[in-house]
Amino acid sequence: MLEFDSVSKSFGGLHVLQDVNLRVPKGSIFGLIGPNGAGKTTVFNLATGLLQASGGDIRIHGQSLRGLPPHQITRLGMARTFQNIRIFKEMSLLDNVVVGSHRHLHYGLGGILLNLTGFRAQEQQAREQALELLRWMRLEHKADEMADNLSYGEQRRLEIARALATQPELLLLDEPVAGMNASEKQELMQEIRQIRERGYSIFLIEHDMRFVMGLCDEIAVLNFGRIIAHGQPEAIRTNPDVIEAYLGREDDDTAPEVLP
Numbered sequence: 001m002l003e004f005d006s007v008s009k010s011f012g013g014l015h016v017l018q019d020v021n022l023r024v025p026k027g028s029i030f031g032l033i034g035p036n037g038a039g040k041t042t043v044f045n046l047a048t049g050l051l052q053a054s055g056g057d058i059r060i061h062g063q064s065l066r067g068l069p070p071h072q073i074t075r076l077g078m079a080r081t082f083q084n085i086r087i088f089k090e091m092s093l094l095d096n097v098v099v100g101s102h103r104h105l106h107y108g109l110g111g112i113l114l115n116l117t118g119f120r121a122q123e124q125q126a127r128e129q130a131l132e133l134l135r136w137m138r139l140e141h142k143a144d145e146m147a148d149n150l151s152y153g154e155q156r157r158l159e160i161a162r163a164l165a166t167q168p169e170l171l172l173l174d175e176p177v178a179g180m181n182a183s184e185k186q187e188l189m190q191e192i193r194q195i196r197e198r199g200y201s202i203f204l205i206e207h208d209m210r211f212v213m214g215l216c217d218e219i220a221v222l223n224f225g226r227i228i229a230h231g232q233p234e235a236i237r238t239n240p241d242v243i244e245a246y247l248g249r250e251d252d253d254t255a256p257e258v259l260p
């Protein structure tokens with residue numbers, strides 16, 4: 001579904017990604033892990049058009065993303081959440097999600113004036129869809145509350161609901177459980193599995209090894225901008241290159257959990 005083909009990215013003389021090859025299969029939950037600063041967020045920024053690759057090609061459904069701005073990439077079926085949560089805190093949960101669905105509402109000002117009934121019907125549909133997505137993320141009961149009132153874990157789940165409102169085929173999650181407690185993590189794992197069962201593909205970056213190993217079908221490991229391992233969780237857990245990459249960074253708080 002999403003392919004990185006020999007992708008590189010430099011900032012001036014700093015080579016952040018080199019010869020990155022990735023295949024995120026349709027219907028999978030695919031994890032990208034690696035020590036701090038390995039280049040994981042840069043991979044997401046390239047996939048969503050926030051950055052352009054210095055070399056190589058990125059494709060979704062075989063179509064190159066080269067030169068496409070983020071909003072066009074969204075139209076190709078990709079949506080993401082961010083490491084630092086980006087929700088509208090002064091708006092209700094429902095409105096936060098409705099905003100996400102607006103690329104699917106087909107009206108301009110003229111259209112609204114000429115066809116007020118059609119406009120209202122689309123708005124109503126967007127609200128119903130938003131409520132459904134809030135239900136998926138167990139936030140439906142708070143639909144009319146201000147997003148500002150949510151706990152950290154709830155804000156992360158709201159961001160996922162809003163990303164889903166763009167009707168993506170592939171959902172990119174950047175550190176979805178950062179700041180969550182153990183039971184919130186367990187619940188989110190369940191919700192992400194259910195999202196996949198509904199036909200979505202998931203590509204996630206996460207430092208929490210228990211979460212990644214318990215959830216992902218496949219995992220790729222980045223270290224200093226290169227993919228050093230790729231495979232099923234058990235193979236990654238015991239891969240000597242992966243263990244060494246984490247051992248070499250004892251400052252990284254995730255290191256002990258990778259060790260077999």
Ligand SMILES: Nc1ncnc2c1ncn2[C@@H]1O[C@H](COP(=O)(O)OP(=O)(O)OP(=O)(O)O)[C@@H](O)[C@H]1O
Pocket residue numbers: 011014016034035036037038039040041042043
């Ligand atoms: N816009 C930029 N300009 C210059 N350097 C950048 C830019 N964005 C990222 N980098 C550098 O690229 C490297 C990889 O950063 P990136 O955020 O992709 O890593 P990461 O694996 O997501 O790290 P973390 O796990 O800490 O979030 C870092 O050295 C970072 O300083």
